Amino acid sequence: xxxxxxxxxxxxxxxxxxxxxxxxxxxxxxxxxxxxxxxxxxxxxxxxxxxxxxxxxxxxxxxxxxxxxxxxxxxxxxxxxxxxxxxxxxxxxxxxxxxxxxxxxxxxxxxxxxxxxxxxxxxxxxxxxxxxxxxxxxxxxxxxxxxxxxxxxxxxxxxxxxxxxxxxxxxxxxxxxxxxxxxxxxxxxxxxxxxxxxxxxxxxxxxxxxxxxxxxxxxxxxxxxxxxxxxxxxxxxxxxxxxxxxxxxxxxxxxxxxxxxx
Amino acid sequence: xxxxxxxxxxxxxxxxxxxxxxxxxxxxxxxxxxxxxxxxxxxxxxxxxxxxxxxxxxxxxxxxxxxxxxxxxxxxxxxxxxxxxxxxxxxxxxxxxxxxxxxxxxxxxxxxxxxxxxxxxxxxxxxxxxxxxxxxxxxxxxxxxxxxxxxxxxxxxxxxxxxxxxxxxxxxxxxxxxxxxxxxxxxxxxxxxxxxxxxxxxxxxxxxxxxxxxxxxxxxxxxxxxxx
Numbered sequence: 428x429x430x431x432x433x434x435x436x437x438x439x440x441x442x443x444x445x446x447x448x449x450x451x452x453x454x455x456x457x458x459x460x461x462x463x464x465x466x467x468x469x470x471x472x473x474x475x476x477x478x479x480x481x482x483x484x485x486x487x488x489x490x491x492x493x494x495x496x497x498x499x500x501x502x503x504x505x506x507x508x509x510x511x512x513x514x515x516x517x518x519x520x521x522x523x524x525x526x527x528x529x530x531x532x533x534x535x536x537x538x539x540x541x542x543x544x545x546x547x548x549x550x551x552x553x554x555x556x557x558x559x560x561x562x563x564x565x566x567x568x569x570x571x572x573x574x575x576x577x578x579x580x581x582x583x584x585x586x587x588x589x590x591x592x593x594x595x596x597x598x599x600x601x602x603x604x605x606x607x608x609x610x611x612x613x614x615x616x617x618x619x620x621x622x623x624x625x626x627x628x629x630x631x632x633x634x635x636x637x638x639x640x641x642x643x644x645x646x647x648x649x650x651x652x653x654x655x656x657x658x659x660x661x662x663x664x665x666x667x668x669x670x671x672x673x674x675x676x677x678x679x680x681x682x683x684x685x686x687x688x689x
Numbered sequence: 690x691x692x693x694x695x696x697x698x699x700x701x702x703x704x705x706x707x708x709x710x711x712x713x714x715x716x717x718x719x720x721x722x723x724x725x726x727x728x729x730x731x732x733x734x735x736x737x738x739x740x741x742x743x744x745x746x747x748x749x750x751x752x753x754x755x756x757x758x759x760x761x762x763x764x765x766x767x768x769x770x771x772x773x774x775x776x777x778x779x780x781x782x783x784x785x786x787x788x789x790x791x792x793x794x795x796x797x798x799x800x801x802x803x804x805x806x807x808x809x810x811x812x813x814x815x816x817x818x819x820x821x822x823x824x825x826x827x828x829x830x831x832x833x834x835x836x837x838x839x840x841x842x843x844x845x846x847x848x849x850x851x852x853x854x855x856x857x858x859x860x861x862x863x864x865x866x867x868x869x870x871x872x873x874x875x876x877x878x879x880x881x882x883x884x885x886x887x888x889x890x891x892x893x894x895x896x897x898x899x900x901x902x903x904x905x906x907x908x909x910x911x912x913x914x915x916x917x
Contacts, residue, residue, distance in 0.1 A: 519712070525710075531706055
């Protein structure tokens, strides 16, 4: 698959001009997934995005709470978007299924928001916090952020997994907490960068204005690429090489092994 | 088409149509204090009431778009089934969740058989037709017969209760599978009742008022796993 998303968060200009032979610009909103384990700061990251971008982009958010509508309420209470632009989707205790195997309820929520607030520029879908293997199906998300935090342990980035290794952007969140939890944030970012083979990693902190600006800048860039047809949704999903009980070892998802998801 | 795959697909929870968000009213029932020991009775009560209404509506929808004999699609007949079903669905939250699940089936059919006249008739009902009507149409389109359609409708309801029970109560999954299997006689008789309905106006109307009442309360809950 041609890789068009290897771009570090920066102020690099939009790349529309390079898309001479790309497919026509998508007319619908870009759908941005935010995945990652519970408590790593996904809702706060989305609130930050709304704060940074809502003045210039027409946005909406879908949350996937596991047991409560806490995340939707947090976002509504933050006052960063009109409350009617935030929909909560129940996932039947299956947050993984809702973004991967059966995205129907989320797609319905996204389509409802797109119809109600047309034209939207950006719909953010927040996964219910799940484990390191949960990533968005390209049937739901055009691009995705995987969110870790330093408090989850400095070794998590080294452990890898589809989200850490292949999400469009990996965020190492709450870097301001690193000294308090005995984690070397710079080392964690370096580990993550090594695991990602050049894909971008962003060290984020609510107390670091520049990092919030870089996050918004990355979204602006991916949105520009989405509109110009340069951005191709990539699937971070395929499993790592693994061993079967019969002794064979193989990998899924090499070059040319592009899966379609209904 | 005689591969038998149509009904297997429709009966499989892995079919991507949004079923994993629905507990067939079990979560509201347990929250309201129904003891977990009554889950098998709850399952059977649903089959005899809403289960019958929905299975019969699925069969009538199946026939309205050609049925087992492959007759021409009759959009007016399909609309009539949908209206009669809505008239038998007093709970607004339950109509809403049925519409959401119906939408999942419409999405599936529209992708797999975009040019089929039955799919066009289904889409003409609006973007969120009630699930039983969508199920009957999709079953006809992918080659499941009317009796299989009725059985799938009932099986799916029972299995929805069983799988939700595993997330809501301390239940051994093997026991839950046993509950579904033990509904066999009830299911067989309800399938026969559903198949005997010939006209939309004669759609059965047994209700489960307690389940409807619980569904209204569930809508306002902030701590819940399932939409209904």
